[in-house]
Amino acid sequence: MTVEERDDHVSATVRELRHWLAGNLPEDWQQAVRAGDGEALAAITADPARLSAWFETLGAAGWATPQWPSTWGGFDCGTDVAAAIRDELDHWAAGRPMADFVGLTLGGPTILEWGSEAQKQRYLPPLARGQERWCQLFSEPGAGSDLAALSTDATRKANGDWVVTGQKVWSSFAHESQFGLLMARTDSSAPKHHGITYFLLDMHSRGVRPRPLRQLTGEAEFNEVFLDEVQVPDSARLGPVNEGWRVALTTLMAERSGLSGRPVVGPGATDQLARRARQTGAWESPVLREKILELAVRERALQMATVRAFVQASSRQPGAEGSIRKLVHGELTEEIGLLGTELEPLGAIAWTPGARQPEATSRFLAGKTYCIAGGTSEIQRNIIGERVLGLPKDADPERDRPFADRERG
Numbered sequence: 001m002t003v004e005e006r007d008d009h010v011s012a013t014v015r016e017l018r019h020w021l022a023g024n025l026p027e028d029w030q031q032a033v034r035a036g037d038g039e040a041l042a043a044i045t046a047d048p049a050r051l052s053a054w055f056e057t058l059g060a061a062g063w064a065t066p067q068w069p070s071t072w073g074g075f076d077c078g079t080d081v082a083a084a085i086r087d088e089l090d091h092w093a094a095g096r097p098m099a100d101f102v103g104l105t106l107g108g109p110t111i112l113e114w115g116s117e118a119q120k121q122r123y124l125p126p127l128a129r130g131q132e133r134w135c136q137l138f139s140e141p142g143a144g145s146d147l148a149a150l151s152t153d154a155t156r157k158a159n160g161d162w163v164v165t166g167q168k169v170w171s172s173f174a175h176e177s178q179f180g181l182l183m184a185r186t187d188s189s190a191p192k193h194h195g196i197t198y199f200l201l202d203m204h205s206r207g208v209r210p211r212p213l214r215q216l217t218g219e220a221e222f223n224e225v226f227l228d229e230v231q232v233p234d235s236a237r238l239g240p241v242n243e244g245w246r247v248a249l250t251t252l253m254a255e256r257s258g259l260s261g262r263p264v265v266g267p268g269a270t271d272q273l274a275r276r277a278r279q280t281g282a283w284e285s286p287v288l289r290e291k292i293l294e295l296a297v298r299e300r301a302l303q304m305a306t307v308r309a310f311v312q313a314s315s316r317q318p319g320a321e322g323s324i325r326k327l328v329h330g331e332l333t334e335e336i337g338l339l340g341t342e343l344e345p346l347g348a349i350a351w352t353p354g355a356r357q358p359e360a361t362s363r364f365l366a367g368k369t370y371c372i373a374g375g376t377s378e379i380q381r382n383i384i385g386e387r388v389l390g391l392p393k394d395a396d397p398e399r400d401r402p403f404a405d406r407e408r409g
């Protein structure tokens with residue numbers, strides 16, 4: 001397919017979505033978006049009953065999961081078309097929220113690739129229709145960048161089921177999730193990457209205890225999750241025993257690609273900065289203006305690289321090159337957050353009691369998010385060095401040693 005044919009295909013799909021939205025998105029919702037009435041829109045989208053009815057409609061029609069195969073309710077779309085669909089839904093405030101990122105972007109593709117027919121039947125339809133939320137139970141107090149060093153233990157019982165004990169941390173939305181993507185150690189006599197198994201954990205099982213952690217932004221989206229002798233049926237195992245690392249790579253690649261910015265070329269975070277600079281008068285400063293423009297150029301370059309990557313990778317799984325975009329996106333987001341405080345230094349540190357935190361403050365406090373979540377910038381640099389540039393691997397004396405014999409620091 002030529003670039004022009006692909007563009008036509010993307011535009012045709014977006015036109016079809018607009019037509020579908022006109023006939024299905026409730027009239028007052030459409031009206032609030034057209035009128036730019038933020039208050040009315042906030043009231044509509046804060047109503048859980050209306051939201052869940054809408055997600056049901058969206059999911060049943062396939063628009064929530066366009067990349068999934070048609071047998072599972074999707075449209076078999078490439079990543080570029082799916083991105084255009086997501087963008088149009090965002091425009092109407094009609095897409096699934098960030099809290100569903102783990103389920104839709106990480107869980108769905110991992111279950112599609114590794115799940116049995118019964119697992120697909122059980123988990124995919126409710127995920128597509130927004131009926132069940134998922135969290136990611138990977139990081140532990142002693143295993144973040146070196147994820148394969150995780151020590152949550154899953155011991156097999158005589159009947160083939162499992163007992164899981166351990167602790168996870170930084171698990172976004174775990175306190176409101178029905179299921180968790182869980183990695184646990186099932187063979188500590190093997191080297192660390194070879195003794196892990198992947199499970200789809202029912203978060204309502206006895207012995208699962210999420211405890212929210214308050215973040216710098218004031219929100220508590222993260223959790224510690226304590227797992228105390230949790231009984232897990234073997235039917236919840238995803239992929240072969242002790243090959244959970246291979247399964248997790250599907251999740252991690254999808255995560256990196258999914259955390260690398262919006263795949264559209266157009267107004268972005270730096271345009272909001274420019275707008276704010278005009279309001280605060282900071283635009284009059286040539287130094288600040290130049291800083292905004294410099295970031296704007298980098299943002300557009302990232303957008304173009306993302307669109308290009310999505311077009312080229314539309315028919316395959318995301319690869320290590322996703323780390324390049326994740327790295328750039330993380331650093332750019334942090335710099336945008338920092339510059340925002342320069343445009344309104346006083347507004348960013350003090351605001352009326354009880355009023356909403358200013359946008360500049362929230363962006364600044366959340367600035368590090370994408371440099372850490374989904375693998376830190378240093379780890380992305382390692383991945384780029386090893387898998388894109390072909391440099392020697394990062395030294396790891398534990399790599400080939402049985403996990404049980406590791407040096408504990």
Ligand SMILES: Cc1cc2nc3c(=O)[nH]c(=O)nc-3n(C[C@H](O)[C@H](O)[C@H](O)COP(=O)(O)OP(=O)(O)OC[C@H]3O[C@@H](n4cnc5c(N)ncnc54)[C@H](O)[C@@H]3O)c2cc1C
Pocket residue numbers: 135136137138139140141143144145146169170171172173368369372373374375376377378379382394
């Ligand atoms: C917003 C957000 C949401 C998150 N959500 C989830 C979630 O839902 N589920 C989940 O499981 N986890 C989640 N995480 C956790 C995240 O994946 C980890 O924080 C991340 O992988 C880093 O691990 P760590 O915090 O243990 O840091 P560490 O691994 O201890 O790293 C500390 C520092 O050392 C550096 N470093 C470590 N190893 C190397 C190396 N080999 N080479 C160079 N530098 C190195 C790191 O870059 C970092 O600067 C989330 C994190 C954030 C910020």
